[in-house]
Amino acid sequence: MELRGKIRPQAASGGVAEQHVSQPGTPPPPPSPRGNVLGGSECGRELARAASWRTLKQAEATKRKYQASSEAPPAKRRSKTSFLPAKKTAKEAQRTFKGKPQKTFSPKKSSAGTSDRNQEQKPCVKTSSLFKNNPEIPELHRPVVKQVQEKVFTSDAFHELDLHPHLISTINTVLKMSSMTSIQKQSIPVLLEGRDALVRSQTGSGKTLAYCIPVVQSLQAVKAKIQRSDGPYALVLVPTRELALQSFDTVQKLLKPFTWIVPGVLMGGEKRKSEKARLRKGINILISTPGRLVDHIKSTGNLHFSRVRWLILDEADRILDLGFEKDITVILNAVNAECQSRQTVLLSATLTEGVTRLAGISLHNPVSISVLDESHDQSNPKGKAVLEVSPPRTSDELDSFAIPESLDQHVTLVPSKLRLVSLAAFILQKCKFEKDQKMIVFFSSCELVEFHYNLFLQTLLSSSGAPAPGQLPSASTRLKFLRLHGNMEQEERTAVFQEFSHSKTGVLLCTDVAARGLDLPQVKWIVQYNAPSSPAEYIHRIGRTARIGCHGSSLLILAPSEAEYVNSLASHKINVSEIKMEDILSVLTRDDCFKGRRWGSQKSRAVGPQEIRERATVLQTVFEDYVHSNERRVSGAKKGLTFIRRPRVNSASLKSCVRNTQVGWRPASPRSKSRTNTQSPAASRAAQMQPAPSLSRGKKARNALGERGKPKQAYRGTARLPRKFF
Numbered sequence: 185m186e187l188r189g190k191i192r193p194q195a196a197s198g199g200v201a202e203q204h205v206s207q208p209g210t211p212p213p214p215p216s217p218r219g220n221v222l223g224g225s226e227c228g229r230e231l232a233r234a235a236s237w238r239t240l241k242q243a244e245a246t247k248r249k250y251q252a253s254s255e256a257p258p259a260k261r262r263s264k265t266s267f268l269p270a271k272k273t274a275k276e277a278q279r280t281f282k283g284k285p286q287k288t289f290s291p292k293k294s295s296a297g298t299s300d301r302n303q304e305q306k307p308c309v310k311t312s313s314l315f316k317n318n319p320e321i322p323e324l325h326r327p328v329v330k331q332v333q334e335k336v337f338t339s340d341a342f343h344e345l346d347l348h349p350h351l352i353s354t355i356n357t358v359l360k361m362s363s364m365t366s367i368q369k370q371s372i373p374v375l376l377e378g379r380d381a382l383v384r385s386q387t388g389s390g391k392t393l394a395y396c397i398p399v400v401q402s403l404q405a406v407k408a409k410i411q412r413s414d415g416p417y418a419l420v421l422v423p424t425r426e427l428a429l430q431s432f433d434t435v436q437k438l439l440k441p442f443t444w445i446v447p448g449v450l451m452g453g454e455k456r457k458s459e460k461a462r463l464r465k466g467i468n469i470l471i472s473t474p475g476r477l478v479d480h481i482k483s484t485g486n487l488h489f490s491r492v493r494w495l496i497l498d499e500a501d502r503i504l505d506l507g508f509e510k511d512i513t514v515i516l517n518a519v520n521a522e523c524q525s526r527q528t529v530l531l532s533a534t535l536t537e538g539v540t541r542l543a544g545i546s547l548h549n550p551v552s553i554s555v556l557d558e559s560h561d562q563s564n565p566k567g568k569a570v571l572e573v574s575p576p577r578t579s580d581e582l583d584s585f586a587i588p589e590s591l592d593q594h595v596t597l598v599p600s601k602l603r604l605v606s607l608a609a610f611i612l613q614k615c616k617f618e619k620d621q622k623m624i625v626f627f628s629s630c631e632l633v634e635f636h637y638n639l640f641l642q643t644l645l646s647s648s649g650a651p652a653p654g655q656l657p658s659a660s661t662r663l664k665f666l667r668l669h670g671n672m673e674q675e676e677r678t679a680v681f682q683e684f685s686h687s688k689t690g691v692l693l694c695t696d697v698a699a700r701g702l703d704l705p706q707v708k709w710i711v712q713y714n715a716p717s718s719p720a721e722y723i724h725r726i727g728r729t730a731r732i733g734c735h736g737s738s739l740l741i742l743a744p745s746e747a748e749y750v751n752s753l754a755s756h757k758i759n760v761s762e763i764k765m766e767d768i769l770s771v772l773t774r775d776d777c778f779k780g781r782r783w784g785s786q787k788s789r790a791v792g793p794q795e796i797r798e799r800a801t802v803l804q805t806v807f808e809d810y811v812h813s814n815e816r817r818v819s820g821a822k823k824g825l826t827f828i829r830r831p832r833v834n835s836a837s838l839k840s841c842v843r844n845t846q847v848g849w850r851p852a853s854p855r856s857k858s859r860t861n862t863q864s865p866a867a868s869r870a871a872q873m874q875p876a877p878s879l880s881r882g883k884k885a886r887n888a889l890g891e892r893g894k895p896k897q898a899y900r901g902t903a904r905l906p907r908k909f910f
């Protein structure tokens with residue numbers, strides 16, 4: 185089976201054509217009409233450099249030369265094992281741009297609709313050379329820090345607590361749990377005493393039951409039996425719809441023996457009318473996303489809070505971060521107006537400044553509950569929970585997050601042009617060549633998820649045994665791709681969430697909509713294709729694996745210029761070990777469909793860096809062909825790359841390095857309104873509309889939302905993105 189790409193494997197080593205390297209005083213060549221829309225998040229100027237600034241003459245001459253010898257053009261290498269060729273000399277760069285005007289190549293010439301034979305006759309001028317002119321990958325000098333660890337399980341059984349026997353038997357028989365986790369053991373008795381609390385423990389340690397059990401225990405004990413028409417006794421606020429469904433499911437199970445208490449869920453994307461009808465009938469434990477609850481507070485006459493005894497904010501720091509403060513204020517005002525005393529509980533694996541601030545608003549004399557290990561807290565040698573009256577912690581403690589012991593964290597430094605093939609190679613390695621792997625890949629925007637989902641679906645995946653045109657010959661029936669983001673219809677979101685939850689394998693491409701709280705069983709790998717917006721988000725993303733004592737791994741993909749991000753993680757006591765990009769790409773040698781032409785006839789040739797480069801280029805070519813085969817795909821790719829979120833970093837130097845690499849099609853100056861010749865028209869318009877980068881979190885971030893919560897303009901400041909982005 186022939187690949188559809190027009191570049192012949194000879195070009196794989198990257199020697200066919202030269203790329204533009206900016207030299208002082210050298211006029212830039214005209215932009216290619218196509219540009220290279222691939223290459224991951226740091227497309228911007230790097231992407232522009234990667235575009236095909238080549239003359240037809242040069243390409244044809246090179247092709248003739250190597251076709252004659254049926255040899256691949258020689259790759260310039262620094263050393264035998266290096267994947268990154270030496271930088272161009274000034275002379276070489278001059279040779280590239282002096283002389284006749286540069287010609288560019290029409291997208292039509294690369295149309296995927298043309299036959300293979302036609303393609304062979306066309307000049308091999310299509311793909312930018314993947315392995316040339318990449319930034320050097322720095323040595324990663326990561327500081328080794330001692331991570332904060334928590335003990336997950338205790339040997340204490342639920343029946344040791346003073347709970348209703350039916351509740352205990354439901355926990356044992358329906359949830360199939362017998363012993364408590366550390367955070368449950370510490371929280372349940374305190375919450376049953378009626379105290380407000382801040383609960384912090386690592387991801388996947390059982391915080392949901394830590395609040396659900398006390399709520400159910402206390403409500404079933406209310407003397408005059410609760411009536412459905414009484415309305416809410418407990419309000420549970422969560423940041424995402426999927427988490428709302430998940431929490432509702434847990435509450436529903438716990439309520440099995442207490443049928444007179446009615447749980448209910450309200451969330452965006454559902455029909456308001458039917459929610460109103462359910463509210464009218466009565467919901468006693470109400471689980472909701474803040475926005476939808478505010479909707480009902482404003483428009484549903486019969487929503488009363490006079491009986492509210494519990495207010496629970498799960499993932500409380502997220503609720504604050506995403507600009508929900510205004511919603512929370514409306515909710516608190518509505519609740520306070522009708523009920524004077526209630527118990528408030530905030531939970532999160534990352535108790536941050538934000539949560540503490542929120543605690544200042546709504547908690548009364550709160551207890552801080554967390555589980556720390558003995559090494560972290562010398563005054564607590566047995567690793568018992570720490571119960572304190574707030575303000576509870578030093579800033580060092582607040583900045584360090586516990587990570588599950590059985591979670592192996594990795595990082596890899598990959599130049600922008602190689603990000604896509606590296607991601608694809610990693611997915612193939614884990615989910616095609618290894619058995620029963622379930623993986624989540626995080627991207628920074630809905631558009632990026634859509635783009636990669638469609639790309640992988642069309643190129644890596646086969647529904648039947650035989651690959652369709654445009655697919656790799658190795659397209660696998662074993663691979664399964666799913667996607668989840670905030671721009672999907674709710675029905676589809678729910679279906680995907682359920683499918684991935686119940687599936688043993690599969691790759692879920694998603695935004696941070698899946699980063700918080702979701703309990704998706706058997707996930708083995710978490711990949712972060714775009715750096716998270718903060719260390720806290722890093723913790724929550726990787727926390728989708730290694731839950732409740734299971735083993736899991738994570739991989740963070742960074743650009744060479746983002747290497748310092750590893751230090752930023754270390755300052756929060758997060759340890760990552762490096763995987764070399766070469767090792768990720770080397771998986772391509774396990775699949776003969778990536779063979780370049782010259783290796784085809786040499787069966788016993790040893791696998792070396794040159795062959796890996798060649799195979800990576802074959803894969804990249806398939807991707808580029810797919811994208812360039814129609815305008816819609818090109819614009820989809822550009823759209824995806826327009827909204828790149830930068831990681832939230834503390835040091836000024838890191839901020840500037842991230843600014844230079846993370847954002848796509850961004851003018852050099854963040855405030856500049858001029859359109860650079862690397863910008864797409866849409867991106868240019870978006871750049872002109874963007875709010876000042878000084879916009880900060882919360883209230884200001886909401887300015888980017890339209891009336892109905894839709895982004896009304898491109899939002900690319902340093903602030904957190906509005907929640908609609910996820």
Ligand SMILES: Nc1ncnc2c1ncn2[C@@H]1O[C@H](COP(=O)(O)OP(=O)(O)OP(=O)(O)O)[C@@H](O)[C@H]1O
Nearest residue numbers: 361363364365387388389390391392533701703732
């Ligand atoms: N006592 C227990 N024994 C066994 N499994 C438990 C116990 N408590 C909770 N679990 C299971 O552990 C998993 C993680 O629980 P949960 O989702 O509540 O964690 P979490 O701390 O809220 O995580 P996150 O911080 O990611 O939201 C769930 O599958 C839950 O059913």
